[in-house]
Amino acid sequence: MQRYLLRRVLLALLTLLAVSLIIFVMSRAAGDPRHVYLDDYSTQEDWDRLTATLGLDKPYYHQYGIFLASALKGDFGESIKEGRPSTEVIIERIPATLQLGLAAFIFSVVVGVPLGILSAVKRGSVLDTIGKMVALVGQSAPVFWLGLMLVFLFAVRLEWLPPYGRQEISSIILPAVSLGWFYAAANLRLLRSAMLNVMDSEYVKLARAKGVSNNAVIWKHSLRNALIPVLTFAGVTLGSLVTGSLVVETVFAWPGLGQLAIQSLAGNDYPLLQAVVIVFTLMYVAVALLVDIMYAYIDPRIRYA
């Protein structure tokens, strides 16, 4: 167990290190970083001061060390557009992203799980067909297009929901549905096939032969076992919901980290971009790590593999 944990933590740290290296190389490859901060009106002293802070007169590995050391302290420099520390800008944006991710997660479970169970139990029924449609659309429609179509239908035509922004409570519905649909589809497919598998197994047949009621067979004997792959997937989902927000937040002008990332990309706001990318990766990696550790506790097979 300890070896497994150690390995997972090391891998997470390695991933973060790799990302920081990619970002560092990118920022240097894009040109002299001093041009990002300074303009024609800066004095020679400004140039010299920045050269010293960034260590530009030193070899690259030394510069990377400086970059890494200040990143560890949470210092990514000032955002060019906002004129204040990037970390500050980012912290303001985190709640909106978490809120959206959570709402999308709830949607994916509330829609995917019951539909998955019902389409397995009532195989070939209308419900099964509906489930199939939901799954097919969710796994092949691009998220950004799905979002726009929902806006067109529910905001432009029916005028039931706001098309973008985060002013009203109902604003979260459309972005959460667009973000969560793909995962609802995945949950549905996973649960349906797991349920069918379990319901075909010997112990369920035995339970039926013993005269256990249909409901008990479905809810007690089958569902509990069929939920394992769904739980596994739910863990994976949490991490990618965070990054899925890149696209959805752009479509719906949702003021979270994803929108900030795209804005900093479009505006060449390097210090901010570096910080956003690191924070995104940190969230992604942290969630994956937590989930892995949880599984190791739940499922002993993982620990000893």
Next chain:
Amino acid sequence: MAAEATLVVQPAPAPIRIAKKAWQLRRWPLIPMLILAIFVLTGVFAPLIAPHDPERGGLRERNLPPSWEEGGSSKFLLGTDHLGRDVLSRVIFGARISLIVAAVTLGVGMGIGVVSGLAAGWYGGWIDEVLMRVVDIKLAIPTILLALVLVLALGQSFMIIVAVLAIAVWPRFARNVRGEVLQLKTMDFVALAKVAGASTPRILFIHIFPGVINTLIVLATLEVGIVILLESTLSFLGAGVPPPTPAWGSMVSDGRDRLAVAWWISTMPGLAIMLTVLSMNLFGDWLRDRLDPRLRQLN
């Protein structure tokens, strides 16, 4: 004796179920294959099929609705966009971009994946350790974010988009090939080839590689959809093949702020993406059931 005993104990398979399953397997996914054929043909013959120049518009013909809507003209079947360009022609040429990007990306990604997978599986040791950790790290970094950063830093061009997408797809190939090689290299025919004096490259490419091909085909078909979605997402976010080249994602983006006045600008290219990816997925599922029985699921 033991063999006989198991023969007796084994329950007779339900013949009807097996027949049904066999029939379902033999049945070709006709509609998806038809859509894919249309996709490939329009992509290849785009200049011959498209009724108009996809990059030239007319100010008089801006935001014209599709022909079946009021005010639409039969000259522009799916309407025109905000610059008066024919949406149908742009969708047709968009198929070409998606097709080329998907083909080149998968070619490059699969190549890297196969070579590193073969090396990792065959040599084991530190080569395996290093390659698989790189795969782990790649899978732990959010793809779209990495792609966006790379495109921004390296510049926006066709080659760079393909390179970025290839980086996104190779790990899965590498991991699967490695797994297969680990299994195949314990086989007798590999040992025999070694005894016969075959060189390592010969064993890898003549003896082991053929055993991996089925998995590769299935994986590649399933990855096409992912690549098309990724490419369209990048171009939607403005980091795809640079305009005015008509890519499906950027076309959806063009119509974003015009949903109320011209819904078709975004809707049509999005439908094209969805139909293509959907057909590819259905075709891939079918192919997986045909070629790789181990992955077969109850459906």
